[in-house]
Amino acid sequence: MDDQDQRRVRIAADGRTAKVEVDGHDIAPLISGIRLEHWAGKPPELTLAVSPVAVADEVFTGMARVTVGEQPEPGPAAAVFLAAVDAGELERTALARVDLLDGGQHEMTRAMLTVLGEWARGQWEPV
16 A cells, blocks of 8 residues: 555544544544554554445545455344443433333333434433
């Protein structure tokens, strides 16, 4: 890889979410994961996993090394995520979301599942 193939990348992460910029363009909404590798004497290599729910009108142009593989089973990752959830915080957050509580059947369960989904996508807003 020569210098003209390299891009300026900026990653700002807070442990739950990351802002990723390539050549000054925010691409975080397009990606579901990142992997950064850097070995002595070689330029860093950034691998971006494109989100299957990426906004349809966003465009990516450029060269990329593509690796094809199978998606991992979500069960183990979901178990780790759920084990880290504070039940009290989940309950407080769901109850505080009046937009999710409509008085219907199973409203609390629906509210909690919505909150968990948001947290899993990095949209973390504790009460």
